[in-house]
Amino acid sequence: MRFYGLLAVKSLVLAVIFVILQMASASAQTDLVTDTENCLFCHRYPNMGRYDKSGNKRIYYVNEKLFASSVHGKLKCKSCHAGLDQIPHTNVKKVDCSSSCHIKEPSTGKEFSHANMVDKFQASVHGAGTGGDKKDHPEDLPNCKYCHDNPMYRAPDGVWGQSNALINETLARCMGCHTTSHWAERFYSHFTHRMRKRRSQEEIVALCTSCHEDQEKMARHGIESIGTYKDTFHWIQVQYGVKDAPDCISCHIPVGYSAHDIRPRTDRISPINMDNRVKTCSNQGGVQSCHPGATTQFATGRVHAYGMKAQLLASQNQANFMEDEHISLVIERAEKDLTKSELFHYKVLKLVKLFYKILIAFVIGGMLVHQLLDYMASRRHLKSR
Amino acid sequence: MGRFGKIIQLIKKFPILLLKFLYILPFLLFGAWLLNLVYFQPDLPQVEAKLAEESTLLIGEDHVFKKILQQKDAAPREHFHLIDEWVTRQDHMAPVCLTCHGTYPHSKEEKVRSILNFHGGFLACSVCHARKEAEEHLIYFAWVDRETGAVSKQIKGEYGKYPAKIFPIEITKGARTRIFRPVNEEAARQFLTYKDQYTPDQIAQAKAKLHEHISTKPVFCSDCHKKEGYLNFHDLGFAQTRIDHLNSTEIVGMIEKYKKFYLPSQIDFGLEKAIP
Numbered sequence: 331m332r333f334y335g336l337l338a339v340k341s342l343v344l345a346v347i348f349v350i351l352q353m354a355s356a357s358a359q360t361d362l363v364t365d366t367e368n369c370l371f372c373h374r375y376p377n378m379g380r381y382d383k384s385g386n387k388r389i390y391y392v393n394e395k396l397f398a399s400s401v402h403g404k405l406k407c408k409s410c411h412a413g414l415d416q417i418p419h420t421n422v423k424k425v426d427c428s429s430s431c432h433i434k435e436p437s438t439g440k441e442f443s444h445a446n447m448v449d450k451f452q453a454s455v456h457g458a459g460t461g462g463d464k465k466d467h468p469e470d471l472p473n474c475k476y477c478h479d480n481p482m483y484r485a486p487d488g489v490w491g492q493s494n495a496l497i498n499e500t501l502a503r504c505m506g507c508h509t510t511s512h513w514a515e516r517f518y519s520h521f522t523h524r525m526r527k528r529r530s531q532e533e534i535v536a537l538c539t540s541c542h543e544d545q546e547k548m549a550r551h552g553i554e555s556i557g558t559y560k561d562t563f564h565w566i567q568v569q570y571g572v573k574d575a576p577d578c579i580s581c582h583i584p585v586g587y588s589a590h591d592i593r594p595r596t597d598r599i600s601p602i603n604m605d606n607r608v609k610t611c612s613n614q615g616g617v618q619s620c621h622p623g624a625t626t627q628f629a630t631g632r633v634h635a636y637g638m639k640a641q642l643l644a645s646q647n648q649a650n651f652m653e654d655e656h657i658s659l660v661i662e663r664a665e666k667d668l669t670k671s672e673l674f675h676y677k678v679l680k681l682v683k684l685f686y687k688i689l690i691a692f693v694i695g696g697m698l699v700h701q702l703l704d705y706m707a708s709r710r711h712l713k714s715r
Numbered sequence: 716m717g718r719f720g721k722i723i724q725l726i727k728k729f730p731i732l733l734l735k736f737l738y739i740l741p742f743l744l745f746g747a748w749l750l751n752l753v754y755f756q757p758d759l760p761q762v763e764a765k766l767a768e769e770s771t772l773l774i775g776e777d778h779v780f781k782k783i784l785q786q787k788d789a790a791p792r793e794h795f796h797l798i799d800e801w802v803t804r805q806d807h808m809a810p811v812c813l814t815c816h817g818t819y820p821h822s823k824e825e826k827v828r829s830i831l832n833f834h835g836g837f838l839a840c841s842v843c844h845a846r847k848e849a850e851e852h853l854i855y856f857a858w859v860d861r862e863t864g865a866v867s868k869q870i871k872g873e874y875g876k877y878p879a880k881i882f883p884i885e886i887t888k889g890a891r892t893r894i895f896r897p898v899n900e901e902a903a904r905q906f907l908t909y910k911d912q913y914t915p916d917q918i919a920q921a922k923a924k925l926h927e928h929i930s931t932k933p934v935f936c937s938d939c940h941k942k943e944g945y946l947n948f949h950d951l952g953f954a955q956t957r958i959d960h961l962n963s964t965e966i967v968g969m970i971e972k973y974k975k976f977y978l979p980s981q982i983d984f985g986l987e988k989a990i991p
Contacts, residue, residue, distance in 0.1 A: 389790055
């Protein structure tokens with residue numbers, strides 16, 4: 331009897347909770363996003379957020395319209411924020427992009443996951459390493475969110491966005507079978523979203539340089555900062571807004587390569603490995619063929635200017651810097667990366683630079699002396715008249 | 716010609732000398748720039764010395780706030796969800812309190828800090844932190860436009876995205892009205908300007924004085940979110956359906972009745988099903 335009484339009370343409590351949540355859903359629910367957990371009940375307010383213990387600004391606001399138009403707009407919050415089941419959300423776990431998110435991947439019918447990309451990324455130059463081969467200073471390495479926000483589907487451009495008529499005609503064909511217009515439009519956006527670069531060249535350079543210009547961070551990993559790119563003709567073109575001017579991706583992730591699988595140039599599959607340079611410079615097979623007639627001689631030339639590594643190796647007093655752990659790591663890498671001929675070229679360039687320094691000093695100095703003497707002669711001449 | 720005459724002659728020549736100087740100035744500047752470019756660009760020792768110096772400084776306490784000071788964007792780099800102008804918009808009528816306490820002033824109560832912070836988007840601090848005392852001030856609440864400062868009882872926008880903020884309005888003698896400000900804003904600004912000149916004791920005294928009208932027990936969730944609560948939602952222009960929602964016990968109950976509110980995973984509203 332007591333058992334049935336308890337059961338009845340428990341059922342009543344559950345029913346009340348269910349009704350309360352349904353009421354909340356009814357009052358705040360939106361048709362834009364699949365928010366059956368009613369997270370937007372709180373998270374739709376723009377000022378929702380706080381500063382965490384480390385002083386980081388945590389914004390908990392989610393704009394439902396922007397989210398609904400994003401590539402993740404069909405997912406429920408819990409699909410990524412897994413295990414979140416209490417308020418306050420003290421048990422919240424970090425989002426794991428390699429987890430399955432309950433969307434069926436249509437080609438396999440399995441639950442969708444970014445695990446494939448995450449695995450590749452961990453093994454790449456930007457990843458923390460795999461197995462026992464872990465990198466030092468993992469705090470310096472980018473995570474998924476460092477490069478990716480939640481991108482929105484945008485109106486297509488390029489061939490597929492030449493006119494609204496083309497989009498309408500294509501969509502009309504799709505909707506012959508796929509009768510739900512919302513689904514068809516979303517699938518169309520999903521497809522055309524991949525048909526162009528999402529970021530401009532300046533944005534790509536800004537993203538890469540946000541880490542690679544940090545001398546101190548780069549030195550910790552034995553690499554030099556990327557200031558050398560900004561000495562190149564490629565960067566000048568980007569600055570002048572030349573369409574299709576090459577940014578970091580153009581050479582480091584050309585056609586057939588993935589941004590999640592960037593390898594060091596010593597790796598044979600790297601696009602900047604000497605064996606692959608001709609293919610990379612010509613970029614055959616892509617929409618844009620940069621240097622279609624690239625020869626081995628052309629492709630194996632130096633793209634980035636000589637930087638700190640060459641300076642350190644050529645320096646007579648490098649021993650002074652060897653005490654610094656980070657600098658010695660850079661020198662160690664420099665000895666591997668720079669060939670003797672490259673070092674010879676660098677020294678020749680330095681001599682040429684020195685020659686011009688002296689020449690310019692003589693030319694400008696001579697001009698000044700000449701002008702001064704001429705001025706004095708003029709004054710003397712005027713006085714004598 | 717005397718000394719006076721020479722001076723006059725020099726003054727007469729001055730415009731020509733000035734013209735000559737202006738003519739030669741670009742050449743001098745170009746020469747200086749060229750010399751700097753050729754001879755004073757950092758070479759190896761300078762680059763490395765700078766690098767070593769930066770490494771040392773980064774370890775020191777001088778750069779504890781480096782990341783915070785460098786943060787200029789509205790959202791941190793690793794923020795995933797897209798934000799809109801409501802996060803970045805300038806609030807011209809922002810209470811002076813936010814100058815010190817920031818956009819997210821609540822941090823202590825783990826259970827409600829973020830929820831309280833979102834209220835800061837549409838409520839002036841003084842609404843909750845300076846409880847109206849009937850015997851001292853005759854106060855009502857109204858919307859104050861963020862741009863113009865116009866007082867209104869009409870509501871525009873929805874769900875925290877209002878072009879106005881709720882402020883306490885004080886009815887003064889002669890039936891005139893003004894925004895009730897428990898902190899003397901002019902004094903607060905003076906304090907911020909000159910606080911470096913104060914001793915720690917003076918700063919503490921000034922802070923106490925500035926906050927003298929702040930209630931020790933601020934208005935809490937259950938004070939408002941109930942029928943006939945602290946705020947009259949009807950007078951603030953809310954629709955009846957929204958008032959019913961605001962007066963319901965969902966959030967208050969969640970915060971006050973439960974130490975932790977568990978979202979029932981047993982009835983997970985179809986999460987396990989794939990979304991078409």
